[in-house]
Amino acid sequence: MTKTKERAEDTCQLVYQCRLSLSTSTVSHLAGLLRRHPEGDTVPWRILPPGKIAVIVLAVLRHDQDLADIAGGSNVSESTVRRWRDELITLLAAQAPRLDRALKKGASQGGEVVLIDGTLIPTQRRTRQDDRRNHSRKHRHHGPHFLVLTDVKRRLTWISAARPGRTHDITAARHDHILAHLRAPASAPSQTSASAAWTTTYSTP
Numbered sequence: 001m002t003k004t005k006e007r008a009e010d011t012c013q014l015v016y017q018c019r020l021s022l023s024t025s026t027v028s029h030l031a032g033l034l035r036r037h038p039e040g041d042t043v044p045w046r047i048l049p050p051g052k053i054a055v056i057v058l059a060v061l062r063h064d065q066d067l068a069d070i071a072g073g074s075n076v077s078e079s080t081v082r083r084w085r086d087e088l089i090t091l092l093a094a095q096a097p098r099l100d101r102a103l104k105k106g107a108s109q110g111g112e113v114v115l116i117d118g119t120l121i122p123t124q125r126r127t128r129q130d131d132r133r134n135h136s137r138k139h140r141h142h143g144p145h146f147l148v149l150t151d152v153k154r155r156l157t158w159i160s161a162a163r164p165g166r167t168h169d170i171t172a173a174r175h176d177h178i179l180a181h182l183r184a185p186a187s188a189p190s191q192t193s194a195s196a197a198w199t200t201t202y203s204t205p
Helices: 024-036 050-063 067-074 078-095 099-108 129-133 169-175 178-182
Strands: 113-120 145-150 156-159 189-193 198-202
Touching (some): 050 067, 050 078, 113 169
8 A cells, every 4th residue: 555645636634623712811822922032033934923823823823733733823934833832842941940949939828738740741642762751651642741849729839840641650750859849848847748639838938
C-alpha cells in the first residue's frame, strides 16, 4: 500500500466553527502580554491582532487540535500558529512565581496548609519515543505531568514545569525539592504526609 498526500478528486477543504468558553479577562490578559512584548512590532508572524492570536492559541491548548487544521481555518501557516503558541507559553511562564516565593507569600498571608498533588493534562497520542514517555499508566492516557500546590480553598499557589506523563508524583516532588522548600525558615512544616493527595502544614514566621 502506497501512502500519498494527494487529495481525492472530489474533496475540498471545509472550515467549521466551535464554541470555546473563555472569560474576557483571560483573552485580554494574553492579548496584553503580546502587546507589551518588546519585539511584538518587529516579528513578521504577527499578522493578526493580539486578541485574535490569543483566542487561536487558547483553542490550540484547550482542544490539542492539529496545528495545520487550526492554521487552515485562520488562513495562516502551521509554522505561524506554532510560533504564536510558543511565544505565549514563554510569556506566561515568565510570570509564574518561584516555589520559594509562592510559599513565603502564602505564609505571610497566614496560610497554614499546602495541598500538593500531581495531575496529567490529557493530550493526543504522540509518536515514537514521545509516545511511551508521555503515557501515564495511572491515568491510562497520554499527556504531560504537572505538580500543583494549592491552599485549603484549592486556589492555585504554584505549578511545576511540564514533565513526561509517566513521571510519578513523588519523583516530581523530589526533583523540585518540595520538602526542602517547605522546611525553609519562612515556611517550616510542622507535619508532612504523602498519599493520593499530599497535605503539608507549615507554621507562619
